[in-house]
Amino acid sequence: MPELLWPVSGSIAYGGDYNPEQWPREVWDEDVALMREAGVNLVSVGIFSWAMLETEEGVFDFAWLDELLDLLHANGIAADLGTPTVSPPAWFFATYPDARVIDADGVVKGFGSRGMASHASPEYREAIVRIAGVLAARYADHPAVVMWHVHNEYGVPVAEDFSPRAVVAWQTWLQERYGSLDALNAAWGTAFWGQRFARWEHVVAPAATPSTINPSMKLDWARFTDDALRDCFRLERDTIRARATQPITTNFMAHQSWNTDLWKWAREVDIVSDDHYLWSPDPEAHVALALSADLTRSVARGRPWILLEHSTSAVNWQGRNIAKRPGEMSRNALTHLGRGADGIMFFQWRASRSGAEKFHSAMLPHAGVNSRVFREVTELGAQLGRLGEVQDSRVQADVAVLYDWESMWAQDLEWRPSDALSFRERMRTYYERLWRDGVPVDFAHPDDDLSGYRLVVAPASYLLTQRSADNLTAFVAGGGTLLVSAFAAAVDEHDTVHAGGFGAPLRDALGLVVEEYRPLREGDEITIDVVDGDSTTSLVSRDWTEDLALAGAQAWATYSGAPEGGPETGGPAVTRHEHGEGVGWYVGTTLDVAGLAPVLAAVYADAGITPATTPDGVEVMVRHAAEASYVVAVNHTLADAAVPATGTDLLTGAEIDGELTLPAGAVAVVRTTPALDRSATTPTSEGLPSLAGAALAGR
Incomplete structure (x- = not known):
């Protein structure tokens, strides 16, 4: 098979979902003319069009799609052709009512929304293979089609299915996983509450019960659901691959979707792509955006990826759908680019007049071409058109943050x-501290080869296998610095407390014993003292503490002024332990972003990492190529800022000699030649922190 090519060779992909089936034919010509004006070079089509493509079972109408693809190609716009399997037609559910999803309460989900049919339905599986096959056979050689887009946002809004067919598939999955009922009963601890199973057909799904369901069963159910969704993806992907050579993707929702383990999913696609939407209640949602972008790049193993959906302004599905401020769309887009995206796409091109998403923003809004949004869309297209040389450059990092979907499933x-102690909250808090310190990070799975990093941070590793713990211990022994947050290594892969107690697999690396968890009452707080010579810094912690017994570690910070139910005054709160050639740190309590600052400062010193000195709220990212580096600077503040840089601003053509003046809310992309030194760990002569560390690609 020929080598798979980047969808828009030598350029940053720019565009969005295009749903022309919602509009009269004469609107199409206007759309493609405006797309050209806006700099659009790629659109995703066909994602919700199953009812128009297969009008009855086995009866197809491709005339409109033929015309659309020809029109796009004639205007120099490429197509990411979707398979419409996220939304089966009305005729499908009328013909196969047993293909509907049933939720945990036994409610059958009806037609009229969006979302996947039962992943276990043989009729659904047969139908998705059929529609994917006929699309691939017809359009594999169409010059407009440069990428295939399977389904849409797997697991959103429907992932779990408790239908009888799904339960049978679940029982089969368990037999393959465990081999025997004895092994299943041991893994699930079914001796507790008398839950032992004697026959496979008695193994139920974790649907609604009078009390809390066996957590080991629920963890496996999450794995099963993820596997079942991915199996449906593979059915379509393999059907397309048998006929077509273009790259195949499906759109993830990194850190915004609960149901899919993206470390596994990323191995199944040719190009990783992601959808990201700002969360309106978060006043600094750009930090979560950066987290999702770094996570997406990391599951792609450092290779270029595509932001396949984000919004030009407000979305339609949150409680209060806040419109983006002037310039915010560009800041969002350039942040994704700075963190490795080589495609910037939106949902959607033209705002829908009807349906559930009519209040969702679009590249061409209801207000039309004379709107601020469309002017900014056109300006962004022009900016990205100047950045083609950035394509295929890579981000480098010295720090890895551990992220494991299975641990999230178990912890929550x-x-x-x-x-009060949730996976997402701890992940955001630790990531935000690193973000504010200007320290670039990759995300990694606990089993990954971590030897290319100086520092590994584990904000939420509640579930940690012995294999993963051994990997982290070897990392420390080999000279690395490890920072572990509270409630870590509590359980193994079956959600069973480790032999030896909480945190036992990390005792060598951390030099301590977790004797007891001591969560605080709501509203209580505890003081933590950091003593440095004659000075003491007091930090405040809420929600969580632990009783730690030192077994080689030193207490770096201790509790004082403990509330009733908290640890004793003088007890260790933050510890440091030298193991082999490296250092293991443990934070046995919950600190907020500000409270983590002195802790991370000490950890950076151990790891040999120099934080950036850019103003708070100014984001500086660097992408590296062989001959040049690209400094992407984004000012999220309302004041002008100075950023150290030397080179050419690709957006304006201005030459920068030592200092870039970045106006409030502005963005810049500065080409620095020769490329910045990626082996140093201190600020370069240009005043920018270098981003050292082994690339994820090939790990």
Whole structure:
């Protein structure tokens, strides 16, 4: 098979979802003319068009899609051709009512929304293979088609299915995973509450029950659901691949979707792509955006990826859908680019007049071409058109943040010591501290080869296998610095407490024993003292503490002024332990972003990492190529800022000699030649922190 090519060779892909089936034919010509004006070079088509393509079972109408693809190609616009399997037609559910999803309460989900049919339905699986096959056979050689887009946002809004067919598939999956009922009963601890199974057909799905469901069962159910969704993807992908050579993707939702393990999914696609939408209640949602972008690049193993959807302004599905401020769309887009995206796409091209998303923003809004949004869309297209040389440059990082979807699934189940300690909250808090310090990060799985990093941070590793713990211990022994947050290594892959107690697999790396978890009452807080010579810094912690017994580690910070139910005054809160050639740090409590600052400062010193000195709220990212580096600077503040840089601003053509003046809300992309030194760990002569560390590609 020929080598797979980047969809828009030598350029940053720019465009969005295009749904021309919602509009009269004469609108299409206007659309493509405006796309050219806006600099659009790629659109995603066909994603929700199953009912128009297969009008009855086995009866197809391709005339409109033929015309559309020809029109796009004639105007120099490429197509990311979707398979429409996220939204089966009305005739499908009328013919196969058993293909509908049933939720945990036994409610059958009806037609009229969006989302996947039952992943276990043989009729659904047969139908998705059929529609994918006929599309691939017809359009594999069409010159407009440069990429295939399978389904849409797997697991959103429907992932779990409790239908009888899904339960049978679940039982089969468990037999393949465990081999015997004895092994299943041991893994799930079914001796507790008398839950032992004697026959496979008695193994139920974790649907609604009078009390809390067996957590080991629920963890496996999450794995099963993820596998079942991915199996449906593979059916379509393999059907397309048998006929077509273009790259195949499906759009992830990194850090915004709960149901899919993207480390596994990323191995199945040719190009990683992601959808990201700002969360309106978050006043600094750009930090979460950066997190999602770094996570997407990391599951892509450092290779270029595509932002396949984001919004030009407000979305339609949040409680209060806040419009983006002037310039915010460009800041969002350039942040994704700075963190490795080689495609910037939106949902959608033209705003829909009807349906559930009519209040969702678009590249061409209801207000038309004389609107601020369309002017900014056109300006962004012109900016990206100047950045083609950035394509295929790579981001480098010295720090890895551990991210494991299975640990998230387990940690966020019921009946944990405190519902205030969540995977996402801890991940955001630690990431934001690194973001504010200007320290670039990759995300990594706990089993990954971590030897290329100086520092590994584990904000939320509640579930940690012995294999992963051994990997982290070897990383420390080999000279690395490890920072572990509270509630870590509590359980193994079955959600079973480790033999030896909480945190036992990391005792060598951390030099301590976790004797007891001591969550605080809501509203309580505890003081933590950091003593440095004659000075003491006091930090405040809420929600969570632990009783730690030192077994080689030193107490770097201790509790004082403990509330009732908290640890004793003088007890260790933050510890440091030298193991082999490296250092293991443990934070046995919850600190906020500000509270983590002194902790991370000490950790950076151990790891040999120099934080950036850019103003707070100014984001500076660097992408590296063989002959040049590209400094992407984004000012999220309302004041002008100075950023150290030397080179050419590709957006304006201005020459920068030592200092870039970045106006409030502005963006810049500065080409620096020769390329910045990627082996140093201190600021370069240009005043920018270098981003050292092994590339993820090939790990």
